[in-house]
Amino acid sequence: MTDIQTTRIVLAARPEGRPKPSDFRTETQALKAPQDGQVLLETLYLSLDPYMRGRMNEGESYAPPMALGDVMVGGTVSRVVxxxxxxxxxxxxVLSAAGWQTHAVVDGKGLRKLDPDAAPPSTALHVLGMTGFTAYSGLLTIGQPKEGETVVVAAASGPVGSMVGxxxxxxxAxxxxxxxxxxxxxxxxDELGFDAAVDHRAPDFAKQLAQACPDGIxxxxxxxxxPVWDAVQPLLNLYARIPVCGLVAHYNDKDVAEGPDRLPAMMGTVLKKSLTIRGFIMSELMEEQMPAFLKDVTGWIAEGRVRWREDMVEGLENAPDAFIGLLEGKNFGKVVVKVADL
Structure with a gap:
């Protein structure tokens, strides 16, 4: 193997609130040749997702925080070199977790080989990947929608919300x-086939949501x-189910919000309406449900029952700005960074 260098984007500083371009740093590093059991990858597509913001913080969470100087985490579609x-x-x-870099040497175990003829390879980062599985597993395991029930999902044009709907x-439903x-x-x-949609930016958003859900949620x-949760909560029906996979409106919060303590009122609603609220991390369900997910969604795609939209960003160097915009809701569809040609 000739010497390979990777261009990579690392965590330069821990953000205080909204991430800034200075929180990221671009480096070039030489890679060692792959050893037995390893492969050298070239990144084709990089997935940008809200969970990455939490990994930039110190403190306990469902996954270890990145250390300063670490390559930014992220799923990738890569070519074996x-x-x-x-x-x-x-x-x-293959589908890998090589992160924000042009090349990587990784363990071959656990890589998922993709068939570019079956579906566009970038779909392994959304409808046939992490976000699609998050929607599938959370909705069906926790939400358990029944025919004729009303299902509401926020960020409905995004990669998780669009699949949930x-x-x-x-x-x-x-x-x-x-x-x-x-x-x-x-x-x-018009494109995804939802029965109704409500703009959370509208001044009378709560009223419009209530009108769109005459039988409750x-x-x-x-x-x-x-504020979306504030509008949803009064409309929840008896025995409503609430899968919780993220809280993107709060990822850039620096301090606890001022104001009255609303937790007692919310817990009162949980009690009176016998609500089921369960947070989940999709990895805890993967071993059991991934085969069914791939079978079902691949079939739905072939039947034209599942659609998607990609917000494609050209060039690894543009990943930080695209990620900052993602956290502010500037994207339209799944944010994918094209790093190299297929």
Whole structure:
């Protein structure tokens, strides 16, 4: 193997509130040749996701924080350049977790080989990957929508919310999406087939949501928090189920919000309405449910029942700005960074 250098983006400083470009640093580093069991990868596509913001913080969470100087974490679709792993060869396209860098040497075990002829490879980062599985496992395991029930999902035009709504529709539920702006609301109704959509930026958002849910809410898939939750909570029906996979409205918070303690009132609602609220991390469900997820969603794609939208960003150097914009809701669809040509 000739010497390979990787261009990588590392965590330079821990953000205080909203991440800044100075919180990231671009470096070039020489890579060692792959050893037995390893492969050399070239990154084709990089996934940007809100969970990365939490990994930039110190403190206990469901996953260890990144150390300063670490490569920013992230899922990638990569091409095998050189293989010392028996089940992979040069030219294979795989799903990996190589992070924000152009090349990486990784353990071949655990890489998922992709078939570029079956679906566009970048879909392994969303509808056939982490965000799609998050929607599938959280909705079906915790939300358990029944035919005719009302399912509400925030960030409905995003990669998780769009899948939640489409799967709920396949299961026979009535689906109401919450999104930011008229274009996104039109997209989830006209393109994704939701029954209704409400703009959370509207001054009378809570009133519009109530009108869109005349029979209340049976399942609310929570991935935002903030004022959206405030509007949803009064509409929850008896025995409503709330899968919680994220709280993106709070990821840049620096301090605890001032104001009255609303926890007692919320817990009173949980008690009076016998609500089920469960947070989940998709990794805890992967071993049991991933085969069914891939089978179901691959079939739904072939049948034209699942659609998606990518917000494609060209060039690894643009990943920090795209990530900052993602946390502010500037994206439209799944944010994917194109690092190299397929």
């Amino acid at each position: 050189e293989s010392r792993y028996p089940n992979l060869k040069a030219g294979d396209v 489409q799967i709920a529709r396949i299961r026979g 009535r689906v109401v999406g919450i999104a930011g702006g008229a274009d996104k609301c039109a997209y989830v109704v 049976d399942v609310y898939f929570e991935n935002v928090g903030g």
